[in-house]
Amino acid sequence: MQICGRPITLLLVSLLGSATSSPVSICTPAQPPLSQILPPSPAPTVLQSLPSPSPGLASASGASAGKGGCRLTVSPSTLVVRFGDPFTANCSGQGMDYSGLGWVVSPLKANPAYTMERFIVWTVNMTVWSLTLQCFALLEQDGPCHIDVPVIVYKPPDNVSISLVNHTGAMLEDRRYTLQCSVEGVAPVENLTVTFYRGQKALGRPQSCSSRSKEPVTEIFALNFTTSSEDDGAEFWCEAELDLGPEGPQHPPVVKSQHITAAVHFGPQLGCPTKLQVREGEILNCEVRGNPQPRVTWFRDGQVVALPTSSSRQHAGKYTVLAIGPVERKNFTVEVEVLGGGGTANSCNGYFLLAVLMIQMINWL
Numbered sequence: 001m002q003i004c005g006r007p008i009t010l011l012l013v014s015l016l017g018s019a020t021s022s023p024v025s026i027c028t029p030a031q032p033p034l035s036q037i038l039p040p041s042p043a044p045t046v047l048q049s050l051p052s053p054s055p056g057l058a059s060a061s062g063a064s065a066g067k068g069g070c071r072l073t074v075s076p077s078t079l080v081v082r083f084g085d086p087f088t089a090n091c092s093g094q095g096m097d098y099s100g101l102g103w104v105v106s107p108l109k110a111n112p113a114y115t116m117e118r119f120i121v122w123t124v125n126m127t128v129w130s131l132t133l134q135c136f137a138l139l140e141q142d143g144p145c146h147i148d149v150p151v152i153v154y155k156p157p158d159n160v161s162i163s164l165v166n167h168t169g170a171m172l173e174d175r176r177y178t179l180q181c182s183v184e185g186v187a188p189v190e191n192l193t194v195t196f197y198r199g200q201k202a203l204g205r206p207q208s209c210s211s212r213s214k215e216p217v218t219e220i221f222a223l224n225f226t227t228s229s230e231d232d233g234a235e236f237w238c239e240a241e242l243d244l245g246p247e248g249p250q251h252p253p254v255v256k257s258q259h260i261t262a263a264v265h266f267g268p269q270l271g272c273p274t275k276l277q278v279r280e281g282e283i284l285n286c287e288v289r290g291n292p293q294p295r296v297t298w299f300r301d302g303q304v305v306a307l308p309t310s311s312s313r314q315h316a317g318k319y320t321v322l323a324i325g326p327v328e329r330k331n332f333t334v335e336v337e338v339l340g341g342g343g344t345a346n347s348c349n350g351y352f353l354l355a356v357l358m359i360q361m362i363n364w365l
């Protein structure tokens with residue numbers, strides 16, 4: 001029993017709350033769209049005979065109206081429809097005493113249907129970008145009441161394309177560039193989300209320029225980013241998604257842009273450790289990276305040298321490499337250690353083996 005107490009209290013509070021906090025009376029006979037579509041014979045008399053109704057009574061908002069005698073329900077409660085598509089709305093006056101049920105539609109002048117049945121269905125091909133839709137009932141007791149039905153007309157973008165602002169060709173490392181994503185012919189733009197990607201990684205989701213247009217617009221979204229060498233060869237793209245909420249299509253419309261492949265000039269970067277170990281007899285090699293490939297000159301003791309193809313112990317020591325890349329020229333110092341034979345650990349084993357052999361030879365002698 002305790003479990004039931006709370007929800008009921010809450011329900012009462014919410015009923016009181018909604019009764020007091022919605023001072024806008026929707027149930028007013030003076031409302032123009034309502035009188036426009038009322039059937040000619042009985043309705044005007046009903047309207048004229050009405051005393052001015054107390055605000056808040058017999059009005060509805062949302063899926064179902066709980067107040068007064070106005071318990072109209074509309075299915076679906078929010079109409080989300082793609083431009084040009086047909087849709088159907090069903091308004092029901094189940095459990096109400098009324099003399100008629102009908103739709104008010106503006107600006108579509110289509111079938112202003114009116115019925116005395118328990119429900120009324122309205123079907124139309126959506127060919128306007130914004131629509132005011134109400135279902136109304138003429139109550140026996142309280143006169144007219146109505147329910148507003150939100151209508152969202154959407155259209156996926158015609159085209160989504162990505163570009164770099166004011167830049168062509170290769171970019172430079174560690175500089176700031178602006179990507180822009182142009183979304184053409186989308187409605188409603190307030191429900192549009194644009195995401196920039198590098199490969200599969202989302203980079204950012206800039207806000208819309210706060211346009212509230214219900215008609216298709218073209219909007220450009222921008223994202224600043226700073227280049228790094230990893231961006232070289234990376235693919236950038238953007239994606240526009242219409243997020244139309246739970247009443248919207250199950251798979252929200254998504255349009256992806258083309259991919260652009262970034263070329264980032266970077267370097268020089270040293271591609272080997274600054275303390276480089278190499279085995280005796282092996283090639284001494286250290287890559288200096290960059291895009292495009294830097295020009296490198298190796299120095300040892302101030303002399304230009306070629307790196308040995310077969311290292312020996314006298315090749316150990318300090319080397320300097322002067323690398324001239326697209327962005328800058330740099331010197332790196334590499335300290336080379338040449339490991340004997342098969343490396344440090346192996347050479348120990350070698351000496352051990354030699355010792356064993358010598359002991360055996362001594363034994364033989």
Ligand SMILES: *[C@@H]1O[C@H](CO)[C@@H](O)[C@H](O)[C@H]1NC(C)=O
Pocket residue numbers: 090091092094119120121
């Ligand atoms: C409209 O809704 C009413 C009440 O929910 C239901 O009885 C009726 O079958 C519906 N009509 C259509 C065409 O969906």
Ligand SMILES: *[C@@H]1O[C@H](CO)[C@@H](O)[C@H](O)[C@H]1NC(C)=O
Pocket residue numbers: 086123124125
């Ligand atoms: C909607 O459009 C289709 C095809 O364009 C047409 O057959 C149908 O009659 C239209 N329906 C309404 C309610 O206008």
Ligand SMILES: *[C@@H]1O[C@H](CO)[C@@H](O)[C@H](O)[C@H]1NC(C)=O
Pocket residue numbers: 158159160161
């Ligand atoms: C989309 O926009 C891009 C860039 O403006 C253009 O190159 C491309 O042809 C457009 N695609 C379509 C289908 O309109």
Ligand SMILES: *[C@@H]1O[C@H](CO)[C@@H](O)[C@H](O)[C@H]1NC(C)=O
Pocket residue numbers: 165166178
């Ligand atoms: C791009 O360049 C044009 C003209 O060169 C300039 O007017 C505009 O402000 C630049 N835009 C950006 C974002 O830098």
Ligand SMILES: *[C@@H]1O[C@H](CO)[C@@H](O)[C@H](O)[C@H]1NC(C)=O
Pocket residue numbers: 152188190191243244245
């Ligand atoms: C989409 O737009 C509707 C009204 O047009 C709004 O109620 C809803 O919150 C919006 N959804 C998002 C995710 O912005």
Ligand SMILES: *[C@@H]1O[C@H](CO)[C@@H](O)[C@H](O)[C@H]1NC(C)=O
Pocket residue numbers: 176178222223224
């Ligand atoms: C991007 O950088 C420009 C200056 O380069 C700045 O004016 C603009 O506000 C930045 N935009 C964003 C979204 O950070």
Ligand SMILES: *[C@@H]1O[C@H](CO)[C@@H](O)[C@H](O)[C@H]1NC(C)=O
Pocket residue numbers: 299302320322329330331
């Ligand atoms: C790099 O080192 C070389 C040889 O030591 C020297 O001649 C040159 O000036 C240095 N350059 C830079 C940019 O440090």
